[in-house]
Amino acid sequence: MQQSRTAVIADDDKETLRDLVKILESENFNVALALDTQHAIQLINRHQPLLIISEIANHNYDGISLFNYLKNEATKKELDPKIIALTSNKEERYEIMSYESGIDYFLRKPLRKNAFKQRLSKFFGEEESVFYLKPLGEYEIRDLHFDIKKHLLFKIPSNELMEIQAKSFEIFLFLARFPNQVFSREQIMQAIWGNSSKVTLRSVDIHILKIRQLLGEDYIKTIKGVGYLFKDKK
Numbered sequence: 250m251q252q253s254r255t256a257v258i259a260d261d262d263k264e265t266l267r268d269l270v271k272i273l274e275s276e277n278f279n280v281a282l283a284l285d286t287q288h289a290i291q292l293i294n295r296h297q298p299l300l301i302i303s304e305i306a307n308h309n310y311d312g313i314s315l316f317n318y319l320k321n322e323a324t325k326k327e328l329d330p331k332i333i334a335l336t337s338n339k340e341e342r343y344e345i346m347s348y349e350s351g352i353d354y355f356l357r358k359p360l361r362k363n364a365f366k367q368r369l370s371k372f373f374g375e376e377e378s379v380f381y382l383k384p385l386g387e388y389e390i391r392d393l394h395f396d397i398k399k400h401l402l403f404k405i406p407s408n409e410l411m412e413i414q415a416k417s418f419e420i421f422l423f424l425a426r427f428p429n430q431v432f433s434r435e436q437i438m439q440a441i442w443g444n445s446s447k448v449t450l451r452s453v454d455i456h457i458l459k460i461r462q463l464l465g466e467d468y469i470k471t472i473k474g475v476g477y478l479f480k481d482k483k
Contacts (some may be wrong), residue, residue: 254436255279255296259289259303259310260335268360269302276369277436279475285309290318293330299373300331302356305347306338313343316350331372390425390481391468397422413463416441417456421479424469428481431472453477 256278258269270280281296283289286309293301301319305312312334319332334347337358344355354368388395394403400418402411413421419441424432432440434453442448457469457477470478 255281255298256300256302257281257283257289257292257296257298259283259286259301259312259315261307261309262304262337262358265335265358265360268362269365272362272366272369273300276366276373277439279431279433283310286311286315289315293319298330300333302333302335304336305334305343306336306340312336313346313350316347316352320351333368388422388426390428390479393425393468395422395425411463414456414459416452417459417463420453420456421460421469424477424479428479431476431478433476437477 254277256269256273258266258280260266260269266282270282273280278300279296281292281298283292283303286303289301289303289310292298301315303312303315304310316332316334319330331354332352333354333356334344334352335356335358336343339357347355353372356365386396386398388397389405392405394405394408395401395418396403400415402413402418402421403409404411420437423437423440434450437453438448438450442452457471460469468480470480472478
């Protein structure tokens with residue numbers, strides 16, 4: 250099952266949330282905030298996140314129960330999220346219980362922002378990045394054939410060559426290789442142009458428009474207020 254580059258956070262400490270969200274968004278994560286532990290479970294089931302962070306000693310957030318749930322459910326659903334426990338409670342038993350319930354890392358408040366960034370880097374290096382793609386020479390999905398080496402796009406089975414611009418091809422291929430997964434314009438821009446200052450978010454919209462003009466509306470769906478996804482089926 251394809252996991253999305255989403256982080257689910259279960260906590261209500263405003264200062265900590267502000268710091269976590271700012272850091273995670275700078276690392277190209279979409280962030281979903283849970284109102285309580287049950288809501289966290291609903292968000293996890295909906296988004297299939299790469300990262301889960303939960304307070305463990307708050308009356309609204311029973312992180313230990315959440316971690317135990319995840320330990321059982323993740324195997325059934327073929328998920329492998331990174332799980333971080335978070336608390337201001339200094340009692341050692343909470344840390345022990347957290348690790349016993351299968352977490353990957355334990356954070357104490359106040360958040361040490363640079364250390365957290367370093368931990369994210371360890372968890373989600375290039376080999377686990379949502380933008381990392383195994384090199385391919387060709388790729389097929391639905392009625393499309395991508396000749397990646399030559400930057401050519403064909404409709405199959407007719408083998409009709411579609412006249413598509415290079416950057417439109419790259420954006421279309423990027424979305425197609427993560428079917429049914431939503432990407433923000435920022436994430437698409439980062440994936441295609443990197444840190445170039447010569448392009449804007451509007452550039453992404455223009456290329457999406459060109460793809461739709463060439464192939465119709467059946468391939469790329471706009472998720473209002475979020476971004477775009479490639480539809481695996483009509």
